Amino acid sequence: KHLIQVINPNTNIAMTHTIAEAARSVAAPSSEIVAVCPTQGVESIEGHFDEAIAAIGVLEQIKRGKEQGVSGHVIACFGDPGLLAARELADGPVIGIAEAAMHVATMVATRFSIVTTLPRTVIIARHLLQQYGFEHHCAALHAIDLPVLALEDGTGLAQMKVRERCIQAMKEDNSGAIVLGCGGMANLARELTAELGIPVIDGVTAAVKMVESLIALGLGTSKHGDLAYPNKKPLSGCFDMLS
Numbered sequence: 001k002h003l004i005q006v007i008n009p010n011t012n013i014a015m016t017h018t019i020a021e022a023a024r025s026v027a028a029p030s031s032e033i034v035a036v037c038p039t040q041g042v043e044s045i046e047g048h049f050d051e052a053i054a055a056i057g058v059l060e061q062i063k064r065g066k067e068q069g070v071s072g073h074v075i076a077c078f079g080d081p082g083l084l085a086a087r088e089l090a091d092g093p094v095i096g097i098a099e100a101a102m103h104v105a106t107m108v109a110t111r112f113s114i115v116t117t118l119p120r121t122v123i124i125a126r127h128l129l130q131q132y133g134f135e136h137h138c139a140a141l142h143a144i145d146l147p148v149l150a151l152e153d154g155t156g157l158a159q160m161k162v163r164e165r166c167i168q169a170m171k172e173d174n175s176g177a178i179v180l181g182c183g184g185m186a187n188l189a190r191e192l193t194a195e196l197g198i199p200v201i202d203g204v205t206a207a208v209k210m211v212e213s214l215i216a217l218g219l220g221t222s223k224h225g226d227l228a229y230p231n232k233k234p235l236s237g238c239f240d241m242l243s
């Protein structure tokens with residue numbers, strides 16, 4: 001069995017379970033999902049400040065995963081926090097859910113829309129579109145204008161808003177696919193795809209299958225060049241945990 005570590009970079013346990021369930025729903029029999037979240041950090045990631053905090057927790061979990069002998073890692077937050085730093089530490093593949101969902105969307109449609117949570121995090125998705133080279137593939141970005149943890153409050157309001165925005169995107173954007181812009185939306189994609197008749201893509205499940213593919217291809221993170229292990233130096237204070 002290959003252990004695949006799925007990291008929820010926020011510390012919300014309910015969302016970690018939502019993410020874990022989605023990951024396990026698509027994992028191959030040869031894969032075992034190890035779902036984790038940081039021991040310390042921020043309960044939801046809703047901007048650049050939160051991302052900076054979450055990235056440290058991601059690195060701590062990557063280190064722990066390596067020690068456990070995992071074969072690959074998923075960063076299950078739509079900002080892909082700490083992705084390249086995590087790749088410096090990791091031997092196996094590290095895939096972010098935004099990266100995974102965007103790549104998959106370009107394989108099934110010429111243009112896609114993104115539906116995320118807060119308006120203020122749309123800029124993070126925009127930056128990723130630029131970084132990954134998908135700016136011209138994304139027709140529009142929509143926000144349900146609810147906090148990330150509204151997805152775990154049990155009222156169903158956030159889920160209803162996601163559905164509404166997906167229907168609006170389908171009508172207005174002339175996109176062939178929709179990307180769900182939050183790890184906490186991972187359990188909505190299949191049902192929305194069936195109901196709306198348009199590929200609605202979740203990055204958690206997409207990333208799990210990409211990690212499995214890379215493992216099957218015998219590909220880990222390159223250690224040749226700028227993703228080599230970090231240069232050895234003493235880390236002081238709380239960062240000692242990353243030594």
Ligand SMILES: O=C(O)C[C@H]1NC(=O)NC1=O
Nearest residue numbers: 044045077078117182183
């Ligand atoms: O940016 C967002 O709205 C979603 C992002 N924040 C979070 O805590 N998990 C996520 O996937």
